[in-house]
Amino acid sequence: MLDADTAGCVLTWLNNGGTLDPERSRILQSRIEDLDRVIPEITDPAGIQYYQRLRRLALLDAAGLSDSE
Template identity: 45%
Template sequence: MNEAVLDEVTVLWAEHLGAPWPDELYRVDDRNGDVVEIDGAIAGCISAYLQGCGRLDPKRSRILQVCARDLQKILPRLRDEGAQHVRRLIRMAELIGRPEESVTSSS
């Protein structure tokens, strides 16, 4: 477990929970999935990561990465708060999904 990553995800998650849901995200129709459902799935994975003190089981790790890829595809169509909301989720998924060796070797 990398404490710096856990700390950054904790801060981003608190920011995310404090932000209002962007109305723009209700209007994004995408063949990659419903943004509301993707948001719920990724939020569950991030919550599990934080409750596990920086550990995430392989199944949730895969779900997290699939959701982040889906959000990456949707991101170019978003503006303002919608884009910020999605970027924050993607950033947390990237942090959590990084192998610990690459995080520690880049520090």
């Protein structure tokens, strides 16, 4: 669910012109925190790369949210 929730928030952010409702903003921030905890535990190089990219994407969206507020 970690990648599905994050991707869903990113897709909603894109479809809404760079905005998220408060609930999705909370979910996105929570998933970033989850990714920070999970990534160090991953041992597969492809998995590490995938989740690091997902985290960067989530951070870019979160930064875009704070820029638009």
